[in-house]
Amino acid sequence: MSPSVSDPASQPPAQPSAQPPAPRRQPVRAPELVGRGWLNTDGPLAMADLRGRFVLLDFWTFCCVNCLHVLDELRPVEAEYAEELVVVGVHSPKFVHEADPVALAAAVERYGVHHPVLDDPELVTWQAYTARAWPTLVLVDPEGYVVAQYAGEGHAHAIAALLAELVPAHRERGTLQPGDSPYVPPVVEPTDLRFPASAVPLPGGGVLVADAGHDEVVELSDAGDVVRRIGGFSEPNGLCLLPADVAVAVGYDVVVADTVGHRVAGLSLEDGSVRTLAGDGRQWMPGDDTSRLSSPWDVAWWGDRVWIAMAGTHQLWTLDPLTGAVGVAGGTTNEGLLDGPLDQAWFAQTSRLAPAGDRLWLADPETSALRYVEGGAVTTVVGTGLFDFGFRDGPAAEALLQHPLGVTALPDGSVAVCDTYNGAVRRYDPATGHVSTIAQGLAEPSSAYLEVGADDEPLLVVVESTAHRLTRVPLAGVVAVDGFAHSTQRPVTPVPASVSLVVTFTPPPGQKVDDRFGPPSQLVVESTPPGLIRSGGGRDTALTRVLELDPHVGDGVLHVAARAASCDADGGEGAACRMHQQDWGIPVRIEAGAPGELRLPLGGV
Missing domain, CATH: 2.60.40 (Immunoglobulin-like)
Incomplete structure (x- = not known):
């Protein structure tokens, strides 16, 4: 069946057109590219420099999973039209942290952006092109006129089809002048880990790390040395150790959220073998069934099965390793902050899961929220919506986070939150209803696990993603912070x-x-x-x-x-x-x- 968007049995007869077509307008000259600076190229680029080739402007922000999908969708189009098309990323940030040029440079490397990127922190070029959504794509022809605009993901095939028509026409008119790409790759210093996303301690000692930047799962010794690297992944972000009896029954020990691979995989620690448990490598789209996944970000054993943070569809899914059954457990695919029964709740790019008895804690980064599932319903502790965030301690109803990716349940019933874009570890205590700060000054902390120190004091081992390392943080202290509150303002x-x-x-x-x-x-x-x-x-x-x-x-x-x-x-x-x-x-x-x-x-x- 085709990907029809609704149940035909419950709808009136379809009309032959989805909506009235946009009226044909006079050609619009593409506005100039204006921003703070450029990445992935030797110098500033002007529209005049790109005349004679097609230009595809990709308005994106690195927090947005839909934008990351588009980066991957465009790669075949970039390769097919390497001489005729120049893709330019226009980074238009949502969060305060994303406006940091150092953070942007790290994101451009992390996500393998292989074209020039304009840093547009004040949204100057965003407004000039009347963008209203992340992501937005604008195609400019070789004469410098806007010929198409698309919002959202899933448009690569449309752009390729349009180029298949327009490239020969402009070549025949003599307006197409193919040339080399202005892309210049950045220099990357080698490190043992590259943008690690999460880590779990192994029962026999050592640590297993989802090393997203190397597309590997890496085993480290207790001393932090690399024991072995296991490849075959595509930006793995989440790891889950199965209970011993379940592992014996199914023949693998670890479940891996292979995010860009759009699959969940099983890893055997004995021989390093990897098998696909769910997903066929292609991204789930509306109309597909559960044979396809969309950017699974984390996995956790809770109850009698594996729970999956399906970031790409803003849902929670489950996998039963014993039967192989995969299904949607919560979320409607709408992105937002809406509590209530699991099947009616809205999530926002859920990244990390932390089981704690009858409660499953989760971090919802796009709403800067700490939430939990209990008794078949979702409750929000910290967070108010998609565009409100900050750095503020105090009562949970007044506390603010900024795009948190990690959450860890602690023995005393409290929860540690890796407040990623604030570079901090925060603590929420359900007994007092307060949020405090444990540590700050970290480099995009994305997850953490609990470790007992030499003096029997609990420590958090924090994955500092953009520092490419694991860092131990004491749990005992409280840090006073100069906080802020912010709402993303667009025109x-x-x-x-x-x-x-x-x-x-x-x-x-x-x-x-x-x-x-x-x-x-x-x-x-x-x-x-x-x-x-x-x-x-x-x-x-x-x-x-x-x-x-x-x-x-x-x-x-x-x-x-x-x-x-x-x-x-x-x-x-x-x-x-x-x-x-x-x-x-x-x-x-x-x-x-x-x-x-x-x-x-x-x-x-």
Whole structure:
């Protein structure tokens, strides 16, 4: 079955088009590339320097898993059109830490970005190209005109199809002048570990490390020396030791979250052999079943099975090693902060899991949140939403984190949080309801495990990812911090109280809207605060609707999630079908006389 976005039995008959097509506009000259500096190239690049080649601008931020997916999606397109196309990453940060040029340079190396990157911390170029979402892709032709814009992931095939049409046309006109790439690789100093993501102590001594930067699982001795390296992974991030009896029954000891490999693997410590337990190496997209995964980030044994932090779909999944059964345990695939029953809860790129009796703690980095699962429901302890973060101790309701990736359950019932973008280890005590800081000045701490020191005092062994090392941190101390609170501010869009929302979508060249199995599109609209929308919110299949907003509520954010399906125009057996999807968070202000239409490009010319 094609990836139709809804159950055809419960929907009205599909219309032949997902929405009214965007009107044909006059050619728009691509704005200049303006920012603080450049990475991966010898000097500043101007649009005039790139004239004669196609330019694909990738607006991204390194916290965003969807942006990381796009980096991987684009690699085949970059290779196929190496002489005709220049990809330029425009890094437009969400978090304060992402605006640090040192942190950006580390991320560019960590994620294998092999094209020039413009550092745009003030979102100057972002605003010039009217980007509204991470990621956004803009294609510029050899004459310097914008020819297409896409929001979200899953558009590489559309860009490739468009280039297949435009490259010959520009070559025939003489406007295409193929050339060498302006990419210059950075110098990388060798280290035993490279961007390690997590580590677990082994029962017989030593430590097993998910060494994401080397695509390996590395075994270290108690002294920290490399004992062996086990390859065959693609940015592994999570490790889980199975109970001894389960390991004997299934024939492997460790479960590995192989993030970019979109799979969960089993590792035998005896011979270093690796087997795939779930996932076929391809990223899950709407309409797929559980034979595919999407960026599994962590794994943990809780209850009688392995729980999986499925960061790419903002869900929790489970795996039963004894039966091989894989399924969704929680989350709707909507990204956000919503507590309640597991099947209705919203997660935000869940990264790390920590079992503690009847409670499973989790770190939700995109909402800077500490949360837990208990009794089939999700509860948030720290965190308020996608755009609010900071560094503040005190009562949990007032405390703030910044993109935490790690969480560790401690013997006294408290929880240690690797507050990654604050470079700190924080502690939440359920008995007092307070958050304190244990340590700061760390280099992107991403996970930690408990160790007993020589004096029987507990220590945290913290994985400092961008320092490429493991560091011991005492648990006893409390550090006073100069905190801050921050809300990510993006340009506010003036809208009238009654506004027409239009999500535009044009199928890629050679494809058509896929309405064979039901409505080909879906649009979900909600708001923060919820009272902002009087009518027009909720879920429907049309990509156009009228929103009636309440002027008395004031400023707010429209949360828009859109999907559309396309399929090969000639159809037939083996036709390729695609899902196009994106979520937007649009800050709005109600103003009389504002433009009556809010147009969001899901994809197309």
